[in-house]
Amino acid sequence: MTGLAERLRSGETLISGWTQLPEPLVAELVARQGFDAVAMDMQHGLHDLQSVMRSITGVAYAGKPAVVRIAVGDNATASRVLDFGAEAVIAPMINTAADAKALVAATKYPPVGDRSWGPIRALTVLGVPDLPTQLHTANQTTMVFAMVETARALDVVDEILGVEGLDGVFMGPSDLSVTLSGGKEIAATAAWLDEPIRRLADRANAVGKIAGAFAVNPARARFFIECGYRFVALGADQTYLAEGAKAMLAAVKAS
Numbered sequence: 087m088t089g090l091a092e093r094l095r096s097g098e099t100l101i102s103g104w105t106q107l108p109e110p111l112v113a114e115l116v117a118r119q120g121f122d123a124v125a126m127d128m129q130h131g132l133h134d135l136q137s138v139m140r141s142i143t144g145v146a147y148a149g150k151p152a153v154v155r156i157a158v159g160d161n162a163t164a165s166r167v168l169d170f171g172a173e174a175v176i177a178p179m180i181n182t183a184a185d186a187k188a189l190v191a192a193t194k195y196p197p198v199g200d201r202s203w204g205p206i207r208a209l210t211v212l213g214v215p216d217l218p219t220q221l222h223t224a225n226q227t228t229m230v231f232a233m234v235e236t237a238r239a240l241d242v243v244d245e246i247l248g249v250e251g252l253d254g255v256f257m258g259p260s261d262l263s264v265t266l267s268g269g270k271e272i273a274a275t276a277a278w279l280d281e282p283i284r285r286l287a288d289r290a291n292a293v294g295k296i297a298g299a300f301a302v303n304p305a306r307a308r309f310f311i312e313c314g315y316r317f318v319a320l321g322a323d324q325t326y327l328a329e330g331a332k333a334m335l336a337a338v339k340a341s
Contacts, residue, residue, distance in 0.1 A: 089212075090123055090151035090173040091229050091253070092176035094296050098122075099311055102153060102319040103326075104300070105141065106131030112323050113152075114144030119326075121238070125153040125291050125319055129178050139170045139207070146171060146211045155213065155233075161192035168193060168228055169204055171211025176256050176298070180232035181246040190251035193230045197223060198251040229253040231298055231317075234286055243286060254296030254317070257286050259306070274302050280309075287314035 099120035103115045108131075119122045125146045126133045133141070133154075142152040151173035156163045164175045177189045191199040205220050212227075214220045230251070232241055232292040235258035238283060247255065259274040262282065273279070283299070291314050298317035301307035307320050 089227050090153070091227050094229070094254075094317060097316075099316045099318070101307065103316065103323070104319045104321060105323040106133070108132045108134060108137035108138035110137065110144040113141035114148050116323055117145045117148035117150040121150065121320075123151045123153050123173075125155060125176065127155045127322075128160075129155050129157050131155075131322075135166065138167055138172075142167070142171045142211060159269070161189055164189065164230070165192045165201055168201070168224075169206070169208055171208040173212070173227070174229040174231060174253075176231045176233060178233040178235065178258065179261075180234065180246060181236055181239045182242060183249055186232045186246045186249040186252050189230060189232060190249055193228070194225050194251045198225050200280075225251070229296070231256040231296070233258050233261075235259075236265040238265070240282055240286065243289050244293075247290060247295055252295070254298055255286060255290050256298035256300070256317070257283060257310075257315070259283070259299055259302070260300075267316050275306055283310070284313045290314075318328065 102123040102125050103116040103121035104125045105116055106127050113124050113126060123292040126138045126141050132289040138154055145152040153174040154167040155176040158179045163178060167175060175193055180186050193199060193201055195201045203219045209220060231254045232246055232252055234255045259279060260272060263276055263279055264272055296317055297315045299310045299315045300319045301310055307318050310318050
């Protein structure tokens with residue numbers, strides 16, 4: 087299969103599933119529903135290292151790339167999930183260029199970063215034929231996204247985007263609404279967020295980096311794509327389950 091990095095760099099717009107439940111079968115099922123990728127959330131979701139490792143395998147078995155959002159500042163885990171076979175890492179609360187540089191150091195091999203060697207599971211999951219191939223291709227075939235989701239990060243977004251080895255930024259609308267409102271609102275779909283949301287995509291696209299975002303519903307996903315975001319995560323597994331059950335029950339009761 088064509089990898090996530092190659093597809094994004096070729097100009098495609100991709101829609102990712104998102105999982106919070108620590109059950110590999112759920113991640114595999116989501117991967118089989120037409121999403122271009124599936125993310126496992128270790129920041130606010132219930133995933134741990136074991137569930138992520140097994141979910142990556144299930145997603146790969148379904149023929150899709152796996153993405154992992156790590157916890158805040160957990161660069162050691164960023165390196166580990168790449169060793170498990172994840173094709174991309176999303177790191178939350180990257181507020182400075184120094185934060186971004188530390189993230190790149192953990193996720194890219196020299197000379198770009200300082201990622202430690204040990205991708206034994208990744209070789210199997212990703213079908214890498216040998217160790218030299220992994221060493222010479224991993225920096226291009228795996229991606230690292232810095233979440234820009236605070237007023238502080240927006241102020242220095244060009245510095246963050248300028249960090250060598252950082253593949254893109256990922257916008258978190260909920261935290262963005264909290265920080266830009268000074269803690270007064272949680273409003274992921276508020277119209278007053280539209281300008282900074284557009285600005286972030288414009289800045290990323292201007293320097294040839296990928297803009298990603300989390301969309302709470304299809305309407306916001308369409309808006310993000312119109313703004314120039316090309317890696318959009320849509321909803322989450324708990325929502326998929328709840329909405330599917332509601333729709334089926336409503337259809338029965340309406341008949």
